[in-house]
Amino acid sequence: MTPTRLDTTFAALADPTRRAILARLAAGEASVYELAEPFAMSQPAISKHLKVLERAGLISTGQDAQRRPRKLEAAPLAEASQWLENYRKFWGARFSRLDDLLEELKAGERGKRKRTKR
């Protein structure tokens, strides 16, 4: 069985260093040197993690031939989130958040109508 994109995405996310790299890249592009710095890890060790992330399509390498900055590619995260979305009803947070939003909107509409009446 060839691994699907969800397989490689979830496998790539199953490591704290790789998740930390993605968190760093969420703040902007970074070179391998910059990515290795906060971790007590050699550049080759970081490069291995970057290869896993790259194969999963979670990062790409930018134009600059010298720095070769890595950047976040969020599409696989969106797919993973979409898959988890199917299970949302089992923990209910979404519905309570939507309920909060509806309450806020209703309160806003009531406020607006009152102001219009005056």
Place this chain on the structure above:
Amino acid sequence: MTPTRLDTTFAALADPTRRAILARLAAGEASVYELAEPFAMSQPAISKHLKVLERAGLISTGQDAQRRPRKLEAAPLAEASQWLENYRKFWGARFSRLDDLLEELKAGERGKRKRTKR
């Protein structure tokens, strides 16, 4: 480094059979026999996957001592979804979905007010 809950959750989700088992359990409790049926897999092979899911806290075993039905435990999925939530702004679907919802709600409010006027 001891693996964190997110590590074991994402690792457990990185397999199509295990995701299919969770999808089946989302429809209700099932015995190992019932879970093995749709897959071209032996019960011991399914049991291995169930062990991974159980260790990740994604399933538990129900009361019935005979059937030992497995059921879905969604809390780790909620945590995984929460983690992915941090990256939502990079794919933007949430915001467009919220915008759609706001539009729908506004249209609904307008419709209600028109009916009230009559």
